[in-house]
Amino acid sequence: MDTNKLKRFATEARTILMQGVKHRLQALGFDLKTGQPSEIPQQMEGGAVFMGDIVSTDFYNRWMSLHNNVQSRSLKEIAEEAAYTWFNRFMAIRIMAKQKFIAPVLEYESEDVRIPVIVSEARQGRIPQMKENLRSRLMELLDDDSKTNEQFALLIVAYCHENPIINNCFGAITDYTELLLPQNILSDGGFVDMINHTEFITEEHYASAELIGWLYQFYISDRKDEAFAKKGKYDADEIAPATQIFTPNWIVKYMVENTLGRIYIDNNPYCDLKDELQYLVDMKPNTEILKVSDIADMKVADLACGSGHILNECFDMLYKIYIEEGYSRRSAIQEILSKNLVGIDIDTRAKQLATFALLMKACQKDQSFLDGNIMPRVYNMPRPYYEVVKEDYKDKTDEKAFICSKLVHFIMGEDKEMLDELAEAIMLIDHSNTLGSIMKFEISSRTRNIIKIRLEEYEQQDFVSEEIQQILPYIRIILVLTDMYAAICMNPPYMGSGRFDSTLSKYVKDNYPHSKADLFSVFMDVAIDRLLPNGKYGMINMHSWMFLSSFEELRRELLNNYHIDSLLHLGPRTFDELSGEVVQNTAFVISKYKSNEGGIYFRLINEKNCTDKKNMFLQALHDNSSKIYFSNVSQLNFKIIPECTIGYWISQKMIKHFAEDVSLEKIADLRSGISTGDNNRFYRLWSECNYKKISDSYNKTPFNSTYKWFKIIRGGSFRRWYGCCDNVINLENSCYEIKNSGLNHRLRTSAYYNKLGITWNRISSGLLGFRIKCKEFNFGENSPCMFIDDELDFYLLLGLLNTSCLGSILASLNPTLSNQVADLIKLPIDIKSIKDKSSFKKKVEENIFISKSDWDSHETSWDFETNPLLDVDESTYIDNINYEIEQHEKETGEHICIDPAAPQLGSLQWRMEQYKKKWEHLFKQLHENEEEFNRQFINIYGLQDELTPDVPLSEITILQQGEINITDNRLIWDDGILIKQLISYAVGCMMGRYSIDRKGLVLANQGDGPKEFEELVPNSRFKVDDDGIIPLMSSDADFADNATKRFKHWLAIAFGEDTLVENLNFIEGVLEKSLTDYFVKDFWKDHKKMYQNRPIYWLFSSKKGAFQCITYMHRMNPYTAECIRTKYLLPHIEWLLQKQNEMKSNGANLSTSERRQLDSINKQIEECREYHDRLHVIADHQIAFDLDDGVVVNYAKFGDVLQKLK
Secondary structure, eight states, rough: HHHHHHHHHHHHHHHHHHHHHHHHHHTTTTTTTTOOOOOOEEEEEEEEEEEEEEEOOOHHHHEEEEEEEEHHSSSHHHHHHHHHHHHHHHHHHHHHHHHTTTOOSSBBSSSSSSOOOHHHHHHTTOOOOOOHHHHHHHHHHHHHHGGGGHHHHHHHHHHHHHHHHHHEEEEEESSTTGSSOOTTTTSSSSSHHHTTOTTTSOOHHTTHEEEEEEHHHHHHHHHHHHHHOOOOOOOHHHHHHHHHHOOHHHHHHHHHHIIIIIHHHHHOOOOOOOGTTTTTOOOOOHHHHHHHGGGGGEEEETTTTTSSHHHHHHHHHHHHHHHTTTTOOHHHHHHHIIEEEEEEEEEEHHHHHHHHHHHHHHHHHHHGGGGSSSSSOOOOOOOHHHHHTOOOOOSSSHHHHHHHHHHHHHHHHHHHHHHHHHHHHHHHTHHHHOOOOOOOOOHHHHHHHHHHHHHHHHHHSSOOHHHHHHHHHHHHEEEETTTOEEEEEEEOOOOOOOGGGGGHHHHHHHOTTTTTTTTTHHHHHHHHEEEEEEEEEEEEEEEEGGGGGGGHHHHHHHHOOOOOEEEEEEEEETTTTSSSSOOEEEEEEESOOOSSSSSSEEOOOSSSSSSHHHHHHHHHHHHHTTTTTEEEEEEEHHHSSSSGGTTTTTTHHHHHHHHSSSHHHHHHHEOOOOOOOOOHHEEEEEESSSSGBOOOTTTOTTTTTSEEEEEEEOOSSSSEEEOOOOOEEEEEHHHHHHHHHOOOBBOOGGTTTTOEEEOOSBBOSSOOEEEEOOOOOEETTTTEEEEEEHHHHHHHHHHHHHHHHHHHHHHOOOOOBBHHHHHHHHHHEEOOOOOHHHHHHHHHHHHHHHHHHHHHTTTTTTTOOOOOHHHHHHHHHHHHHOOOOOOHHHHHHHHOOOOOOOTTTTOOHHHHHHHHHHHHHHHHHHHHHHHHHHHHHHHHHHOOOOOOOOGGGOOSSTTTTTTEETTTTTTEEOOOHHHHHHHHHHHHHHHHHHTTTTOOSSOOOOTOOOOHHHSSSSTTTTOOSSEEEEEEOOOTSSSOOOOOHHHHHHHHHHHHTHHHHHHHHHHHHHHOOOOIIIIIIIIIHHHHTTTOOSSEEEEEETTSSSEEEEEGGGGGOHHHHHHHHIIIIIIHHHHHHHHHHHHTTTGOOOOOOHHHHHHHHHHHHHHHHHHHHHHHHHHHHOOOGGGGOOOOOOOHGGGGGGGOOO
């Protein structure tokens, strides 16, 4: 099935139908924004007057019903309901027609005559049954062939009323819905036209319940996206679309075959059915089975059935069972629909589709069910009782008394206890649109038996009073949610507790304390509660319940009292329409009994898509593949693992470590970091702040300092040993702003400031890297920290944490994206078994040194001093030679001598080669150290059969700024990145941020300029730019401080005049473009990327770059824009005009190339003049800003005279 085309069809259909319904609402006088009508029909004898026309009484009644519903609900809700009503009915008609159950009434008479068959037939006198007044109206319309739309509207409504399947599944069309049939329904590109051009839906698809499921999911996908985009809690009407997702068919089969199928096979071990079940997991014979003497007692439910996909699979399974037991087709279907199968959904639309899908399934096997006399037991949630009876209550007591008075007639008695129980249940159903199937009804067996009998009696009667009819939906819900089932199969809604509204939140906390973290886990409790002893439930949900601490009590309850028969650990990419790692799933079967027998587990987390997971599962079923198939896994193991984690793949050796070793919390103090409630407000990159306001010492805390900004780590990329430390946080005046922000926040006590620690990323989609937190750094909520008082243990622990051994253990405890403190505290730690602790510590320190050296070689680091190519000297050269000698002797045992040639310090190419050799050596050393750590701890933990010490080169976390690529496990340098980093440093020297005559930052305080530079770097070899403005223009532009010219001057000073040409050629060869082209087209893009979209050099640019210059934001003042306008832009325009005049004066002699050049100059002049007008306005405002507000805020103040950040 082409789901992409199906999705496009469903979403386009929704758009078209919604537009058509809204147009109808407008035509009926309703304001689309307020829902208020411009006019109300005035009733008169025999009809009404509306918008100057006389309308029928029938129209008046329907219009008033529409008006009342719009006022009591909302216009948006009514429009959605009407659009979906017509979508459902038309698709149902199409599906039935394609299966030859009905005539193709919606198809065109022919491609030439684009009139639906139902209209064509009526024009020939074949008219469906309808009321006499409607028939008369139709006969009038049939005299006019131009009234096709009006004819179709009357005919299709009558057809829907007449067809028992359509009528019974989707209900009699609500009185006002007929008014909202879109007028453009038959137009080219309208909905009927779309239905008649769905060649991508095959005949086979039309016969499949999956089609209905996909249509439902895709139709509401826009509503789903809207709900996901919403922050905070879901409203009741958002729960259904937000939590709907269509279950892959093979997973449904797995659940059904291993619940219903397994129960039947356990009772009939020699049946033929077993051979037909492709997804049945072979289990050891068990004495704990649900004994079934009558197939009718094998009741199965889906308590969040959606469009009925799982119910349909249950139907197929039950049908096979009944046929095997000798039942006829009709009797089997009748038993299934009336006794075995139950579905419930919070969404009425889903309930309707599930009912229709089941009836289609029944009719495919026996068309006698087309009469609609036997309907599936699929239920939606009733409206609050007070809405149905239109009663207002003073309070709960008054409501209860009123309901009791109505129930007396239903139960035919005045038993107070019974009435109270039922009244309480009906009052709870007032919240059913939020609570759905998780409602618990406290009713006695006696009460339940009586209402069950009464319901059966009323359902057999030909006439039932309206008062009793109003109560019946509530009684049905009470009965199905208090029944006990042999099996339950479902894909419950996934919704974290943070999305619960107040009603749902309170109810879940009060009734499901062990599973309250998510709605899917609540349904795990619901399912087990509703099972018969020894019954089974199959479910697919998020795999987080297997690992997260918030589900520990749920796991403990499950492991102590029930049995996991089998589990498919699906991981990410289970649902092909959901990309990424966030939604990670597991499907499983749980039995309601205790057992010492092990369960069977399938590890399918690495497959790339749903089909691959299915194929791997089937293969593992057949050949018991290692590392995929885990059999006889005892639940007792899980109780040994911290927090009862379902670590089914963990070896017995590792289980032993969990039982014996010291946990991390015993040797380290683990803490969550600072939470501000608004990181955008309180965090900055250090590079965007006024440097003198940043605390530069670990002795200065928010409690003893007047600084505003303090260093902090806050997550980052995957990195080990050192790094990801480029942020500051506003903790001025003892954190005054955070404390008084009114936001939820968490601050650390002074005991955790200025303390050496180990940190990691709280959120990580891949490997987890542990690195040092230096004393001067605070730590944020996305960088939790651990503290160890013993210095030796500190380094030993850091080494252990960065091994594959601990990575594997952590993945088993918590294979999710989140790595909270609670997820790490139970890690089994064994650092006492390290043999040579002193040597181990030195290697860890070496790793930290290498990683820090790499981090500090980039100008985004606090401790950056100079570009590393400038640091290459003779000692670097000698060190590289000595390393080669040592490596040769290490590998061959032979000592060699290498006579060094004279160092070529003036050659940039030579320096780069020495730099690369140096870092290849450091990279190799880091790699060797990490593999040695792995080797030691694999031996300590006894994991030789499970892990190897190998570390892929791609996991060595230095040179991460693009300097290298790993190809075929080889390190490949990108020389272009090294050159771009050099150019960036050179521009910093031009701006005065750096100097080739002084290490580290020079000008980084707001308002700094040449005076401050001269004080810090007297008599510098390279002069700082006088105004902090550098044009990025073509080389022929008339600017002495153009970037290209300034760079060449800098290069000559840095590496020597003698090698300038050689070095320029080398640079342009590496860049594969001229310097000018790089500055004009690429420099600022690279700068913006380097500074994480928080550039410190701001690009003033015309629309297409005819004029552009950068300015250093720390040196900007209110007159910078005016300076750019008068000192750079206007002279550039004058220069262009001069060139224009020179060329025009020689116009007759211009070559074709010169004419193109003149045309380009004309366009540049026009562009620059337009830019001048905009820049002039900004310059006149003399914009001043505070660096502490950050780049994003300050950059926006200059509007469109600056190049966009994104």
